[in-house]
Amino acid sequence: MPKVRVAGFSVSLDGFSAGIEQSLGDPLGKRGTEIFQWFFRTKSFCAMHGQEGGVVDTDDEFARRAMENFGAFILGRNMFGPLRGPWPDHSWNGWWGDNPPYHAPTFVLTHYERDPLVMEGGTTFYFVTGGIEEALRLAKETAGDKDVKIGGGVSTVRQYLRAGLIDSLQFALAPVVLGQGEALFTDLDLPALGFSVTEHKATEHATHIVLEKVRN
Secondary structure, eight states: OOOEEEEEEEEOTTSBSSOBSOOSSOTTOBTGGGGGHHHHTBHHHHHHTTOOOOBOSHHHHHHHHTTSSEEEEEEOHHHHOSOOSSOSOSOOOOTTTTSOSOOSEEEEEOSSOOOOEEOGGGOEEEEEOSOHHHHHHHHHHHHTTSEEEEEEOHHHHHHHHHTTOOOEEEEEEOSOOOSSSOBSSTTOOTTTTTEEEEEEEEOSSOEEEEEEEOOO
16 A cells, blocks of 8 residues: 655664754755765666765665655655745746656656656656645645655654654664754654564664554
8 A cells, every 4th residue: 555655764873863054055054964974875866866886784775765666756846956935936946956756757846836847857846825634635635656855854754743644754863963953753643653662783884764554
């Protein structure tokens, strides 16, 4: 049965999944890249960006799993770009250039309407103004028998968790302390939401943890 998943989501030791002050120069916020060092070194990351090289190890295994079997993606507005408020024009097409790494329909949560954006490699961005449940309905219809990935950012993941709409969580706990940023777990009771740890593996660069929700 298809699942709604969060996968490959990095978290600092003090619970932050993004730094402060996101900008064009700091898409993950200040110091945000530090919690993704486990990912940047992998073959999977290099392949996503059309590059050769990268290591094949446990970090790469979890990186690969974090992009497998998805038929649609959901992103918050901040994951698509640093712009706020009404779209000034259609010149901003995302952080990733002409060929984003999703290669599937990708639904962007926003308060402001915008026409679908067709990119290279199979990615089309759809801008959804009807809220998280509307975006999930559209994503599930599109994904068919594949999973839907809640790609972030932090606020989007928290909204879907609070609504009880996520089935599986795959985190990478990075050996980094940010001190400040966007907190992922504040006021969230994962056991009360039905999650328990089903897998964990540690490497030099991260501890990978999978939590699954028990289906009733």
